[in-house]
Amino acid sequence: MPQTHEVTNQVPPHHGYDAAADPALLEALAREGAGRAAPELHRLGVLAGSEQAAEWGRLANENEPVLRTHDRYGHRIDExxxxPYWHELMHTAVSHGLHAAPWAQDEPGAHVARAAKFIVWSQVEAGHTCPVSMTYAAVPALRAAPALAEWLEPLLASRTYDFGLRRPDTKRGxxxxxxxxxxxxxxxxxxxxxxxxxxxxxTYRLTGxxxxxxxxxxxVFLTLAQAPGGLSCFLLPRVLPDGTRNRLLxxxxxxxxxxxxxxSSEIEYDGAFGWLVGEEGRGVATIIEMVNTTRLDCVLGGASGMRLGLIRAVxxxxxxxxxGKALVDQPLMRNVLADLALESEAATAVAMRLAxxxxxxxxxxxxxxxxxxxxLAVTKYWVCKRAPGHAAEALECLGxxxxxxxxxxxxxxxxxPLSSIWEGSGNVAALDSLRAMARxxxxVEAFFAEVGRAAGADRHLDAAVAGLHKQLADPAGAEYRARQLTETMALVLQASLLLRHAPAAVSDAFCASRLGGEHGGAYGTLPTGVDTGAVLARAATATV
Structure with a gap:
C-alpha cells in the first residue's frame, strides 16, 4: 500500500507517571497525620500510572463477569x-490495605493513608473498589455483634486476597x-x-x-430483613459453617x-442462614455506620475520578x-483546565479532611x-454531583x-454518575443533611466551627457563611430547598479548607468563582485575573 500520510500531532500514551504526584493529596496526607505513608503511596502511584495497570483495568472491563448458576452436572453453584486481571486489581488493593486494614492498625493516620491510596489506585479501575469499600465499611457495623466481630474482623482486615467460596474459617482473608x-x-x-x-x-432463616x-x-454480606421485632440487620455467609452453600441464589x-x-446481581434468599447483628428492630441504626463509611468512599471515588480526568486533559x-501553539498555551483552554483543576483540588481537600x-x-x-x-452528607451530595460534569468536560478537552x-x-x-447514586441519590444525601441538622x-455547631477557622480570609466566604446562617434560621420550605442549601454548605466547607491550606492562586480563584458569582454555568468561565499557570502547575505533576 502506498504511504498516503504521516501521523503527526498525536499525543503520546499517558503511561509511565506517578499517580501519587499530586501536591494537594500529598499535602493533605501530611496535614491529616499520615505523612509517613508517602513512600508506599508513591510506590502504589507508580504502579497506578504504569501501562501494565492500565491493561489490567481495560481488560477487566472489556471481559465482564459471567454468572454460572449451575455446574455442568446440573448442581446449583451460583458463582x-x-x-484474571480483576483478581490482580483486587490483590493490589487488599495488599496495600485499601479494604478493612486500617481498623486493625492502632496508630494515628491509618484511615488517612488508606484514603490517599484509595484515591490513587481508583484511578486505574473503579469497579473493583466497590467490594474493597464494602469490606472497609462492614467492620463498624459488625462490631454491634461482638462475637462475630472477634471472629471475622481479623480476616476482613487481612492483607491477603483469597478468592473463592469456602468456609470463612478456612480462608486467609x-x-x-x-x-x-x-x-x-x-x-x-x-x-x-x-x-x-x-x-x-x-440463628435466623431469611426469605426474600x-x-x-x-x-x-x-x-459475607450485611443485609436487612423483617424479624419478629422489626427491621433488623443480619450477617449472611456465602458458605455455611458445615461447608455447604448458603441459600443465596x-x-x-x-x-x-x-x-x-x-x-452486581439480584439475589434470592431461599431460607438463607443468617446471624443477627445488633438488636431486633434496630437494623437501620446498626447498618447506618456502614452506609456512612461507604459515603466517605463515594467522596474519595469522586475525587479520584476528577483527578484522573484532569491529568488526562492536561x-x-x-x-x-x-x-500554531500547544493547546495548553491557548487562553480559553487554560481557563477550562484551571477550572477543572480547582474542582479537583477542592474535592481532594474535603475528601482527605473527612478521612x-x-x-x-x-x-x-x-x-x-x-x-x-x-x-459526609453534604460533601457526598456535592462532590459526587459534580463528578459527571467534570468527566464530560475533561473528555471534551480531548475532542x-x-x-x-x-x-x-x-x-x-x-x-x-455511580457515586452520586450509590448509598443514596442526590435527593437522599441532601435530605439526610437536613435530618442530621434536625436530630x-x-x-451544625461543629460545621460552623470548622469553616470558621478561615473567617476573615476571603470576603466571598464570609458573605456565604453569613447567608448560610440566615438560610438555616428560616426552616420554611427547607425540604424544597435542600439541594441548594446542601450545595452552599459543601462549597463553604471546601472554600474554608482551600483558604487555609492551598496556594492563594487556588483558593482565591475558587472563592471568586464558586462563592462570588464570577462564574458561568459551564467549566472554563473563570474570571479574568486568575493565575492559571500557578493553578495548572499543581495538575501537571502527573503528566508525561
Missing part, C-alpha cells in the same frame, strides 16, 4: 467468573458485601419485605429478593451503564497543537464525629479522541 435494596423500596429500606424467622438456635447486591462472590447480573468489571493539551475526621472518630473524638456526620473508547475517557464518563443540632 461469578471474573477475568475475607471480602464483605452489603445487600439492602429491594424491588419495591430502593432507598426506602423500611419498605423491605424480606423476612427473617428465628431458627431456635440463635434483593434488587441490587454488588460483588456477589464476597464471603443469584438470579441475574445487572447490565449497567458503567462499573462493568464489577458484578496531558493531552500539553502535547497537542492547534493554531482525617474518620481517623479521629475511630480513636474516640466526639467533636470530629459531629463534623463527620454532617460533613474526538476523547470520545473514542481506547482513550479511556468513555469509561471514566460512564463511571462518574443533632450540635452537628
Amino acid at each position: 461469578v467468573e471474573f477475568h 475475607l471480602i464483605a458485601g452489603m445487600s439492602m435494596t429491594e424491588k419495591q423500596g430502593g432507598s426506602d429500606v423500611r419498605a423491605n419485605t424480606t423476612t427473617a424467622v428465628p431458627a431456635g438456635d440463635g 429478593h434483593k434488587w441490587f447486591t454488588s460483588a456477589p462472590m464476597s464471603d 443469584l438470579q441475574r447480573l445487572k447490565d449497567k451503564l458503567g462499573n462493568r468489571s464489577n458484578a 496531558h493531552h493539551a500539553t502535547h497537542r497543537r492547534a493554531f 482525617g475526621a474518620t481517623d479521629r472518630v475511630a480513636r474516640g473524638d466526639s467533636d470530629e464525629a459531629l463534623l463527620r456526620r454532617l460533613g 474526538g479522541n476523547g470520545y473514542v473508547e481506547d482513550s479511556g475517557m468513555p469509561r471514566l464518563y460512564r463511571e462518574a 443533632q443540632p450540635e452537628t
Whole structure:
C-alpha cells in the first residue's frame, strides 16, 4: 500500500507517571497525620500510572463477569467468573490495605493513608473498589455483634486476597458485601419485605429478593430483613459453617451503564442462614455506620475520578497543537483546565479532611464525629454531583479522541454518575443533611466551627457563611430547598479548607468563582485575573 500520510500531532500514551504526584493529596496526607505513608503511596502511584495497570483495568472491563448458576452436572453453584486481571486489581488493593486494614492498625493516620491510596489506585479501575469499600465499611457495623466481630474482623482486615467460596474459617482473608435494596423500596429500606424467622438456635432463616447486591462472590454480606421485632440487620455467609452453600441464589447480573468489571446481581434468599447483628428492630441504626463509611468512599471515588480526568486533559493539551501553539498555551483552554483543576483540588481537600475526621472518630473524638456526620452528607451530595460534569468536560478537552473508547475517557464518563447514586441519590444525601441538622443540632455547631477557622480570609466566604446562617434560621420550605442549601454548605466547607491550606492562586480563584458569582454555568468561565499557570502547575505533576 502506498504511504498516503504521516501521523503527526498525536499525543503520546499517558503511561509511565506517578499517580501519587499530586501536591494537594500529598499535602493533605501530611496535614491529616499520615505523612509517613508517602513512600508506599508513591510506590502504589507508580504502579497506578504504569501501562501494565492500565491493561489490567481495560481488560477487566472489556471481559465482564459471567454468572454460572449451575455446574455442568446440573448442581446449583451460583458463582461469578471474573477475568484474571480483576483478581490482580483486587490483590493490589487488599495488599496495600485499601479494604478493612486500617481498623486493625492502632496508630494515628491509618484511615488517612488508606484514603490517599484509595484515591490513587481508583484511578486505574473503579469497579473493583466497590467490594474493597464494602469490606472497609462492614467492620463498624459488625462490631454491634461482638462475637462475630472477634471472629471475622481479623480476616476482613487481612492483607491477603483469597478468592473463592469456602468456609470463612478456612480462608486467609475475607471480602464483605452489603445487600439492602429491594424491588419495591430502593432507598426506602423500611419498605423491605424480606423476612427473617428465628431458627431456635440463635440463628435466623431469611426469605426474600434483593434488587441490587454488588460483588456477589464476597464471603459475607450485611443485609436487612423483617424479624419478629422489626427491621433488623443480619450477617449472611456465602458458605455455611458445615461447608455447604448458603441459600443465596443469584438470579441475574445487572447490565449497567458503567462499573462493568464489577458484578452486581439480584439475589434470592431461599431460607438463607443468617446471624443477627445488633438488636431486633434496630437494623437501620446498626447498618447506618456502614452506609456512612461507604459515603466517605463515594467522596474519595469522586475525587479520584476528577483527578484522573484532569491529568488526562492536561496531558493531552500539553502535547497537542492547534493554531500554531500547544493547546495548553491557548487562553480559553487554560481557563477550562484551571477550572477543572480547582474542582479537583477542592474535592481532594474535603475528601482527605473527612478521612482525617474518620481517623479521629475511630480513636474516640466526639467533636470530629459531629463534623463527620454532617460533613459526609453534604460533601457526598456535592462532590459526587459534580463528578459527571467534570468527566464530560475533561473528555471534551480531548475532542474526538476523547470520545473514542481506547482513550479511556468513555469509561471514566460512564463511571462518574455511580457515586452520586450509590448509598443514596442526590435527593437522599441532601435530605439526610437536613435530618442530621434536625436530630443533632450540635452537628451544625461543629460545621460552623470548622469553616470558621478561615473567617476573615476571603470576603466571598464570609458573605456565604453569613447567608448560610440566615438560610438555616428560616426552616420554611427547607425540604424544597435542600439541594441548594446542601450545595452552599459543601462549597463553604471546601472554600474554608482551600483558604487555609492551598496556594492563594487556588483558593482565591475558587472563592471568586464558586462563592462570588464570577462564574458561568459551564467549566472554563473563570474570571479574568486568575493565575492559571500557578493553578495548572499543581495538575501537571502527573503528566508525561
